[in-house]
Amino acid sequence: MHAPVLYNEVIGGLQPRAGGRYIDGTVGAGGHALGLLEASSPDGELLGLDLDPAALETAAQRLKSFGDRVRLVRSSYREMVSVANGFGWDAVDGIVLDLGLSSLQLGAAERGFAFRHDGRLDMRFDPSSPITARDLVNGMPEDELADVLFKFGEERAARKVARAIVAARPIDGTQRLAEVVGAALGGRRGGIHPATRTFQALRIAVNGELESVSASLPLAVGLLKSGGRLAVISFHSLEDRIVKSFFHRESRDCICPPEQPLCVCGHRASVKEMTRKPVVPTKEEEAQNPRSRSAKLRIAEKLEI
Numbered sequence: 001m002h003a004p005v006l007y008n009e010v011i012g013g014l015q016p017r018a019g020g021r022y023i024d025g026t027v028g029a030g031g032h033a034l035g036l037l038e039a040s041s042p043d044g045e046l047l048g049l050d051l052d053p054a055a056l057e058t059a060a061q062r063l064k065s066f067g068d069r070v071r072l073v074r075s076s077y078r079e080m081v082s083v084a085n086g087f088g089w090d091a092v093d094g095i096v097l098d099l100g101l102s103s104l105q106l107g108a109a110e111r112g113f114a115f116r117h118d119g120r121l122d123m124r125f126d127p128s129s130p131i132t133a134r135d136l137v138n139g140m141p142e143d144e145l146a147d148v149l150f151k152f153g154e155e156r157a158a159r160k161v162a163r164a165i166v167a168a169r170p171i172d173g174t175q176r177l178a179e180v181v182g183a184a185l186g187g188r189r190g191g192i193h194p195a196t197r198t199f200q201a202l203r204i205a206v207n208g209e210l211e212s213v214s215a216s217l218p219l220a221v222g223l224l225k226s227g228g229r230l231a232v233i234s235f236h237s238l239e240d241r242i243v244k245s246f247f248h249r250e251s252r253d254c255i256c257p258p259e260q261p262l263c264v265c266g267h268r269a270s271v272k273e274m275t276r277k278p279v280v281p282t283k284e285e286e287a288q289n290p291r292s293r294s295a296k297l298r299i300a301e302k303l304e305i
Contacts, residue, residue: 004031005292006233009279010096013299014229016040020093023084023223024048025077025216030059032096037066047084047092048072051126076126078216081223091225099213100235100295113203115178115195121171123203133202134172142166152210152238153201160184161198174199200236213239217246221270224302229274231299240278240296247273247300271300 004010010032016022016039024033027048037046046069050056056072063070075083077097084092113123121134136145146162149155164184171177178195185194204210213234220230234240249255250271254263278296286293 004028004098005100005289005295006279006281006297007031007035009297010231010233011035011039013231013274013297014094014096016044016094018042018044020044021089022046023080023092023095025080025095025097026050026099027059027072028055028098030062032098033059033063036094037063037069043069045069046071047087047089049075049077049080049083051076053127076212078212078219080216081219084223091228092223093225093228095220095224096231097216097220098233099209099239100233115174115193115199118173118175121174121177123206125207131206133206136202136205137165137177138170148205149198149201152204153197154237155197155201157185210238210242213242217243221250221302226302226304228302229299231297233295233297235294243298247271247298251300268305269303270305271302274299274301
């Protein structure tokens with residue numbers, strides 16, 4: 001099983017220690033969780049959250065040797081505070097959020113995340129969620145679909161792609177959707193499949209990903225002890241922009257507009273940015289794991305307030 005993206009950088013950045021409590025809000029196959037547990041031996045504890053029951057099964061097997069040092073819960077990281085409180089954790093030493101798709105999800109054709117394998121258009125992290133990518137592709141009005149592709153996929157030809165999708169309805173499979181988008185855009189773009197942005201946009205829309213990130217960052221900081229650290233790995237500019245903006249704002253004592261002569265906001269910094277620029281994979285990691293090439297890691301440390 002491959003090591004998770006930016007593994008050494010995450011573990012080194014969170015500085016896990018014996019007796020510490022840690023949350024992996026996107027536990028996936030348990031790679032980062034494994035590193036946190038090993039580095040916090042002999043009695044560090046970990047709470048792992050994931051909406052995907054298949055991921056939780058894999059993580060449970062991978063982490064079973066740690067016994068009751070591990071708690072795994074099927075839940076969104078948006079619920080990390082209530083889940084942690086339910087175990088009597090009112091503050092933790094470190095939190096990691098790996099916002100990318102896991103290799104398990106990408107490799108499962110029936111999940112519909114990738115066009116390398118033909119499968120039903122689904123793209124739900126939580127299989128019990130009511131809305132699938134197929135629903136959006138076949139039911140959304142053309143102008144709304146174009147807006148989704150532009151907003152969440154940064155697809156400049158969004159209206160052209162939406163028009164082609166509507167004309168080709170019904171579309172049930174991932175490869176058929178990729179063919180329709182590819183034909184509309186006329187081939188590959190610098191080595192990237194032309195449907196990549198469309199698939200990204202649909203996945204983000206189906207799972208409400210950007211809203212989850214925006215809502216969860218302040219919750220995560222609030223849950224950290226003084227000196228505790230939050231590590232976030234993003235895989236596209238929309239997510240990274242949210243994380244970057246949040247860390248920048250929360251590391252400042254005043255967020256008044258520059259033209260404001262005196263501070264009236266009363267804002268106080270809650271974190272210190274440990275990564276002024278995002279940490280990116282080494283060339284060696286990119287060669288071993290091409291999926292890592294777009295990853296960006298940002299880390300912040302909770303200040304005493």
